Amino acid sequence: MLGYDEKYKRYLTQIDCALDGYLNETDTAYQSVISAMRYSALGAGKRVRAILLIEFCKACGGTEQLAMPFACALEMIHAYSLIHDDLPCMDNDELRRGKPSCWKAFGETTALLAGDGLLTKAFEAAAGSTAPAECALRATLELAQNAGTGGMLGGQVIDLEGEGKPVDEVHLLQMYSMKTGALINAAAKIGCILAGVGEEKINLAHRYAEKIGLAFQIVDDILDVAGDQETLGKPIGSDVQSEKTTFATLHDLEYARNKALRLTKEAREILNEFTMEDEFLYELTDRLAVREN
Numbered sequence: 001m002l003g004y005d006e007k008y009k010r011y012l013t014q015i016d017c018a019l020d021g022y023l024n025e026t027d028t029a030y031q032s033v034i035s036a037m038r039y040s041a042l043g044a045g046k047r048v049r050a051i052l053l054i055e056f057c058k059a060c061g062g063t064e065q066l067a068m069p070f071a072c073a074l075e076m077i078h079a080y081s082l083i084h085d086d087l088p089c090m091d092n093d094e095l096r097r098g099k100p101s102c103w104k105a106f107g108e109t110t111a112l113l114a115g116d117g118l119l120t121k122a123f124e125a126a127a128g129s130t131a132p133a134e135c136a137l138r139a140t141l142e143l144a145q146n147a148g149t150g151g152m153l154g155g156q157v158i159d160l161e162g163e164g165k166p167v168d169e170v171h172l173l174q175m176y177s178m179k180t181g182a183l184i185n186a187a188a189k190i191g192c193i194l195a196g197v198g199e200e201k202i203n204l205a206h207r208y209a210e211k212i213g214l215a216f217q218i219v220d221d222i223l224d225v226a227g228d229q230e231t232l233g234k235p236i237g238s239d240v241q242s243e244k245t246t247f248a249t250l251h252d253l254e255y256a257r258n259k260a261l262r263l264t265k266e267a268r269e270i271l272n273e274f275t276m277e278d279e280f281l282y283e284l285t286d287r288l289a290v291r292e293n
């Protein structure tokens with residue numbers, strides 16, 4: 001059996017290879033946008049959402065092959081959100097994943113279209129799923145709802161409109177569960193849905209994801225204050241610069257770290273309800289709370 005690091009590396013290779021397959025249009029008149037899509041989607045990123053989706057699918061009796069089209073779809077939607085989030089009209093960030101952000105490398109117009117291209121390509125990948133039609137359809141609905149206005153996109157709007165205004169903790173956490181939590185929620189739930197399990201397991205996955213989604217964004221807030229730009233691969237201090245209320249501005253860093261650890265412990269306990277082939281998902285859950293990038 002593979003150890004944690006080897007298994008993680010194997011996932012990175014498999015996901016990159018599958019993504020490459022979806023983004024391999026060559027010699028087209030629209031090559032500029034394909035190049036920008038590949039630039040942003042391939043070769044970097046922790047692939048947390050894809051790996052969670054595959055792991056939940058396997059924990060419910062499914063396979064990596066069954067999970068891969070949706071795992072790639074989720075990563076493509078995530079990559080689109082990062083491209084658009086970095087645009088001058090949004091966060092205006094020049095660095096992403098340790099290299100110039102998409103708009104810096106390809107220009108704003110191409111970057112905007114590359115984001116659109118990845119969002120569309122995600123649904124093309126989902127439509128190619130080999131899961132039973134009923135499962136694939138429900139998984140696609142989950143993908144759309146979590147990426148859209150009721151999920152990540154809506155969360156981004158609330159976040160941007162809150163800049164420079166006081167935000168209380170209840171509203172902040174609600175926004176986090178949309179902006180960041182929704183795609184993580186989609187990952188865990190879609191993994192279960194594709195494997196064809198019942199509502200009870202899907203609800204457990206939902207509860208797990210709510211906790212680690214929140215912990216994930218709290219750690220992101222901590223890293224924006226106390227992280228290392230080189231390790232992080234993106235600028236630090238951008239929340240302060242844009243006068244955003246974050247968990248790390250509402251509380252001190254120690255409180256924020258403890259909150260992330262508490263949520264992680266609660267999420268970990270939910271995993272006991274699943275049948276795992278190894279400890280990988282437990283370890284991933286723990287490591288996300290102390291990540292440095």
Ligand code: GRG
Pocket residue numbers: 044045046047048078080081082084085097152153156179180216217220293
């Ligand atoms: C539709 C115009 C338009 C814009 C969409 C929806 C959106 C803009 C942005 C999404 C909001 C966003 C970027 C949330 C942050 C989530 C987050 C913590 C991202 C970092 O995720 P990691 O750490 O990144 O998993 P890697 O690089 O490892 O994949």
